[in-house]
Amino acid sequence: MPWREDGFHGWTKGTSAGPPNMGPVRGLAVPGFLSLVITDSAGRRLRGKTGHDETRAVEFSWLKKKECRYGGRPMKRDQIMGNRHRMRIAGDRVGFTLVEMLTVIVIIGILAALISAATIYARARAREAAIYAQIKQMEAALMEYKNQYGEFPPDFWGLHSNDANIRAQAEQELRRHLRKRWPRYAAGTDPVTQFGADLAALGMDATKFDAATALVFWLGGLPEEPLVPGGTYKPAGFFADEEHPFQLGRPRTGPLFEFDPKRIGYGDSDNNNSVDFIRYYPEGPAAPPVVYFRSKKDPATGRSGYAVNGVIAHFEHTVDDVAVAYLDGGTVSATPAWRNPDTFQIVHPGLDGMFGGPRTINDPTRWPVTITGARFTQGDYDNITNFAARLESEIE
């Protein structure tokens, strides 16, 4: 900072080469406050006093002279050379320069950006943690379901497959489960047929149910009240009558999980006045729902997993966004190892709102692998499942 004959110029803070015969000047000045440290050329410290008055003047003296005075007159060059010095901030200005203001603004801007980035990151992690916590609760509810009814509920995947073998397998799983949970249901007839008829009477088309609907249906149960267009699906368990569980009578059994009705979407995708899907959206209806895949035994191979007849269990949100069950790593071959091979997988699309894809659902060598991240697509990495709070954390 330049030194002027009548004092400091543009001086606000920092270090300045001092006047002749004097060492560096350090200090800070803001309006109403001034702090200075001045040394002579030998490095000896000069005693200073700050001026808070209108003149913003400061008077210094050598240390050996104990004298300090306030004054308002401009400092003269010959005074600097003498034992007694009076310095004056030029123009009584002790504010910030434009450069300093800009520097501060830039620094504040950088800090604000850092803080907001950190806040956004922290919020995203908190939302993910909240979703993961819900999924773990669903997992616990499914465990409880098995405790009470002997097996995990079917996932409805394959009920409307074009592949007759897959469709037959899905129906067989549903039939077995209905027999197991409600042995007195549909006595003397096919429980799958009766199930379809009972739900049709409630305005639902069970043949269209999917892997997202299974989660809400089995853990939540039937709606509290008859469904009306634009209404709410409030899961209220199943009718406690062992012979007629799929009627809206009272009392009910369950539900095993408290779904927030505001986050349940249901609809009639083929416009035939029957509800085809009931889905749960922990992050709002804009995102794909949570899906549930139950481990199944492939009748052709006898192996447990999530594929039947060479087709992986899946839920098609859109053509290019398809939820699938995940492999567990290792060698991807025609006999893949599955994640949770004997229980189930719950899959949430994560905060990006995508499960991942496009997928090849009938080629095991192209199914996604959790531990290596092999064939993961962009949408897979942040997916939240009952075995990983974030799928990418699974990748070695």
Ligand SMILES: [Ca+2]
């Ligand atoms: Ca329909």
Ligand SMILES: [Ca+2]
């Ligand atoms: Ca995702």
